[in-house]
Amino acid sequence: MAILVLGGAGYIGSHTVYELIAAGRDVVVADNLLTGFKAAVHPKARFYQLDIRERGALDTLFQAEKIEGVIHFAASSQVGESMSNPLKYYDNNLYGTMVLLQAMVAHGVDKIVFSSTAATYGEPERVPILETDKTVPTNCYGQTKLAMEHMMSWVSKAHGLKYVALRYFNACGAHPSGAIGEAHNPETHLIPLILQVPGGKREKISIFGDDYATHDGTCIRDYIHVSDLAQAHILALDYLLKGGDNNVFNLGNGVGFTVKEVIDVARKVTGHSIPAEICPRRAGDPAQLVASSEKARTVLGWKPQYDDLETIVATAWAWHKDHPNGYEG
Numbered sequence: 001m002a003i004l005v006l007g008g009a010g011y012i013g014s015h016t017v018y019e020l021i022a023a024g025r026d027v028v029v030a031d032n033l034l035t036g037f038k039a040a041v042h043p044k045a046r047f048y049q050l051d052i053r054e055r056g057a058l059d060t061l062f063q064a065e066k067i068e069g070v071i072h073f074a075a076s077s078q079v080g081e082s083m084s085n086p087l088k089y090y091d092n093n094l095y096g097t098m099v100l101l102q103a104m105v106a107h108g109v110d111k112i113v114f115s116s117t118a119a120t121y122g123e124p125e126r127v128p129i130l131e132t133d134k135t136v137p138t139n140c141y142g143q144t145k146l147a148m149e150h151m152m153s154w155v156s157k158a159h160g161l162k163y164v165a166l167r168y169f170n171a172c173g174a175h176p177s178g179a180i181g182e183a184h185n186p187e188t189h190l191i192p193l194i195l196q197v198p199g200g201k202r203e204k205i206s207i208f209g210d211d212y213a214t215h216d217g218t219c220i221r222d223y224i225h226v227s228d229l230a231q232a233h234i235l236a237l238d239y240l241l242k243g244g245d246n247n248v249f250n251l252g253n254g255v256g257f258t259v260k261e262v263i264d265v266a267r268k269v270t271g272h273s274i275p276a277e278i279c280p281r282r283a284g285d286p287a288q289l290v291a292s293s294e295k296a297r298t299v300l301g302w303k304p305q306y307d308d309l310e311t312i313v314a315t316a317w318a319w320h321k322d323h324p325n326g327y328e329g
């Protein structure tokens with residue numbers, strides 16, 4: 001039996017595929033390659049280029065492969081874009097998941113682990129955030145992810161599907177082997193954008209707002225290494241395969257860093273002065289997102305290996321130095 005990874009050519013998906021293969025699992029990857037990269041797909045995974053909104057393509061895959069569980073990363077994930085183009089998020093994230101679940105129900109595949117997000121919480125009532133805290137998204141991306149969670153829950157009641165939603169905080173870093181890393185086109189995420197400055201691709205980094213209610217006025221986020229996220233997906237799938245019930249877990253380190261602090265860490269790691277400029281706030285950004293991941297540690301036995309931002313940024317820098325154009329040359 002194989003594990004199907006949807007969006008397995010993307011950043012977190014490709015790292016999860018590498019960890020699954022390292023653990024000896026049989027892996028099928030499906031990706032439409034609109035934002036993912038074929039070069040990021042592990043050579044030992046069987047690859048299908050398809051879009052989850054194409055029911056016929058999903059049917060063909062489910063008929064050809066014996067799938068015991070699905071890990072679903074295939075979604076749009078940029079906060080800023082979700083505010084300017086919300087319908088793209090409803091189409092890719094919600095409609096795409098709806099078609100996927102229809103196909104899973106039709107083919108009797110009943111276990112799914114999927115990417116949710118800290119953005120489901122919106123402006124948190126307190127930090128660290130617990131899974132039981134209020135979910136009031138401040139951006140369309142978070143809203144579609146929360147709606148995906150709700151969709152899973154109703155489908156579970158009706159059809160017996162079992163799901164785990166993993167609410168990631170800020171994924172970052174690269175595979176320690178240097179084989180794969182973070183590449184988006186266009187890039188919108190803080191750490192890869194910062195590293196474009198010492199990489200010679202950008203003159204300075206923009207800081208989106210310095211008037212937030214935080215100790216230096218810039219937004220606080222909880223940065224978690226992508227390989228640690230990857231391990232959590234495997235633990236979550238095994239939890240379901242062993243009969244675990246529907247569940248939601250935060251995945252973060254439990255420590256928050258401001259945008260200015262992240263830039264300082266990158267200055268230290270790269271030895272570059274990295275000029276920064278204060279810019280207006282980005283729409284939809286909560287001031288502070290920091291996870292409590294106690295539940296994932298207790299229930300799944302998750303133990304993040306990278307708890308130090310300097311080491312995390314160093315793995316990202318190792319990848320970006322060797323791949324200044326990502327997977328494209």
Ligand code: UDP
Nearest residue numbers: 079188189190193206207208219259282285
């Ligand atoms: N950010 C920034 N400059 C940039 C990109 C991001 O100041 O060029 C900030 C952004 O406003 C947020 C934090 O960095 O507070 C992390 O943003 P990112 O897009 O990496 O992840 P998100 O928190 O949106 O998932």
